[in-house]
Amino acid sequence: MTLCVPRAGAPATAPVAVAVAAHLLDLVGEPDTASVGWEIDWQGPLTVPLADERAVQAACGIMHVHGRAAGRPAPLAVDYASTVAGVLAAQGVCAALLARAAGADVKRVRTSVGQAALLALAQYLAAATADGDDPGDGLPSPAGAGGGHAPTGCPFVSADGVRFELEALDAERWLDFWQLLGADRADTGRGWRSFQQRFATATCSLPLALSATVRRAPFTAVQSAADRSGAAVLPVREDPLPPTVTSPWTLTPFSGPGGTTIGRPRTSTDGAPLRGLRVVESARRVQGPMAGHVLRLLGADVVRVEPPGGDPMRGIPPMAGTTSARFSALNAGKAVTEVDFTTDAGRQAVRELVSEADVFLHNWAPGKAARLGLDADDLRPVRPGLVYAWASGWGDALGPEPPVGTDYLVQAHSGLAAAVRPVDEPPAPSLMTLTDVLGGLVCAHGVLAALLARLRTGRGGRVDSSLYSAATLVPRGPGGPVATDRPLRTRDGYIALGPQARERPGLLARALGLGPSAGADTIASRARTRPTTDWLPGLAAAGVAATPVCTSLADLARDARFAPALVVADHAAPRAPWEFS
Known part of the structure; x- marks a missing residue:
């Protein structure tokens, strides 16, 4: 994505977030978006001092979750939280305009990068604060424990040096894939549970024997095994720059007329600008449910369509009452x-x-909607003016029969897997579900844009978005963090350092009681001699910004500084991340 220049008068507190929001609002193409004031700051209602992307990632738990697989907190080398905040701001502007159309007096919307980070971690936060044990929370365990997951998060390298990501959506495909490559069945069986749960836990410890198996096979053999078993493999791109995608969503207006009434008349907003709007959602896992979740947080009534007996994800531990916390x-x-x-x-x-709904959204596999007779053309006669949204894995980027579209495959193929890693590490997807979350947010923004277009034209339309298109929204370039961008280990935790430590390393050395020419190893050894709280005053006095790194989401949920942005019941959950006025 080419970052656009923010419009005149737009705040520049969080510049990447502002640029993303401005880009998305330009895509909406509605002149009235300029009439809504919007603001993105770093901390919002949090009382934690946050001044940049790294500080947000450290304090709000992103470094903790992203680093779980490596056994230590680690920053994403992209402005991910800022990107999410930019999408939230654009959503807020569109929702404000829809509220105005229903009679509300809304002039401004505000969000923050800190709130965006918490929303992106909603599933992990829920799991960490539910009654059951969350194997991913707390201080990270050493990488490779129990059989060896590569610290980079991508354990597979073929005999001819191709780094690749694997997806197998059920145990049968997993077993068949490894059997075709000659792996020991016992090793394959031991690896399945960790592999299956990696989306939920952001960790994956596999028997080292599985990595050894693929290292004996050329990638052509790996690809053949995947094709024959029904699994999917894709090489991990080494180029971090994203493919060219004009827009993260596309809107195709329907030819027939539709309704334009949104919600009930009102004269003020209560923080729910979509009140009165109805959404029917048929979706599983993260991407589709996240889209519906955002629309619900904005006030819409959302009806989930689930199979008989309910969504199987409801019963996956840890539980919050009678329901899975992550679900x-x-x-x-x-x-x-x-x-x-x-x-x-x-x-x-x-x-x-659908006949009584404004929106129908799903994230079904390609072709399923047509086979069921529930595609856009099938439902248009049922509800003139319907906004029909499909949140897919790849869209049309990889042809009519793409590989299964899941988070880590998309990270691998889109270059995001290379962008999130430091320059001295090989490219590998983050096991934090980056594109699932962003894909859901992008879908919701496309829906809001379509509802605005319906107000103006009287026509509904089809919104197409994908994990792949959402991944391209993250600004990135060649190069990643240097040593001082990684959290500094102390006796009892970690500290994330501000840009001053990179620009003037002598300041950091002197703040730790060392000579200005002390090297990285000496600094690291010195930092481990004292607890985090002992170092913070000296760093502040030396002009080096420093943020203690969250190493437990459960502790974060008990921190009074985060209380204005969280609600705690059976589990902790982020509050709606917008303030309308």
Whole structure:
């Protein structure tokens, strides 16, 4: 993405976030967006001093979750939290305009990079604060414990040196893939649970024997095994620059007329600008549910369509009451109806739900909607003016039969896996679900843009977005963090250092009681001799910004400084990250 220049008068507190928001608002193409004032700062209602992206990642838990697989907190080498904040700001402007159309008096919207980081971590935060044990929370365990996951997060390298990411959505494909490569069945079985749970825990410890197996096979053999077993493999791109994508979502207006009434008339806003709007959501995992979650936080009524017996994800520990904490993080507050799509009665039930809805969104596999008779053209006659949203993995970027579109494959192929790593590490996807979250947010923004277009034209439309297109929204360039950008280990934790430590390393050395020419190893050894709180006053006095790194999301949820942005019940959850006035 080419960053655009923020419009005149836009705040520049968080410049990357501002540029992302301005870019997305330009794509909306509605002149009235300029009439809503918007602001993005670093900390919002948090009482934690935050001054840049690294400080946000450190204090709000991103470094902790991203670094779990490596056994130590680690920064994402991209402005991920700022990108999320930019999307939130653009959503807020669109929602404010929809509220005005329903009679509300909304002039401004505000969000922050800190709140964006918490929203991006919603599932991990819920798991860490539920009744059950979350294997990923607390101080990271050493990389490779229990059989060896590569510290970079990508354990697979073929005999001819191709680094690749693997996806197998069920145990049968996983077992068949490894059997075709000659792996020991016991090793394959031991690795499945950790591999399956890596999306939820951001960790993955696999038997070293599996890595050894692929190191004996050329990539052509690996690809053949994937094709025959139904698994998917993709090489990890070494170029961090994203592919050229004009927009993270596309809107195709329908030809027929549609309704323009949004919500009920009102004269003020209560923080729910989409009140009265109805969304029908049929989605699983993260991307689609996140889109519905954002629309619900903005005030829409969201109805989830689940299979008979409910979504299987509801029962996956850790539990918060009777429901999975991770599931609850993105689906609490939504109404639920169970439907069997395989029957005519079930498909008719969906059409009846859509007949009273403003939005239908799903993240089904390519072709499923057409096979069910529930594609956009099938539902348009049911509800003139419908906004139909498909949140896919790849869109049309990889042709009509793309590989399965999941987070880590998209990170690998889009160059994001290379961009998030320091320059001295090989490219590898983060095990934090970066594109799942961003993909859901982008889908929700496309829906809001389509609803605004419906107000102006009287026509509904189809919104197409994907994990792949969302990944290209993250600004990046060649090069990553240097040694001083990594958290500094102290006796009892870690400190993330501000840019002064890079620009004037002598300041850091003197603040730690060393000579100005002390090297990185000497600085690291010195920092480990005292606890974090002992070092902070001296660093501040020396003019070196320093932020203690969160190493437990459960502790973060108990921190009074974060209370204005979190609600704690069966688990902790981020509050709606917008303030409307």
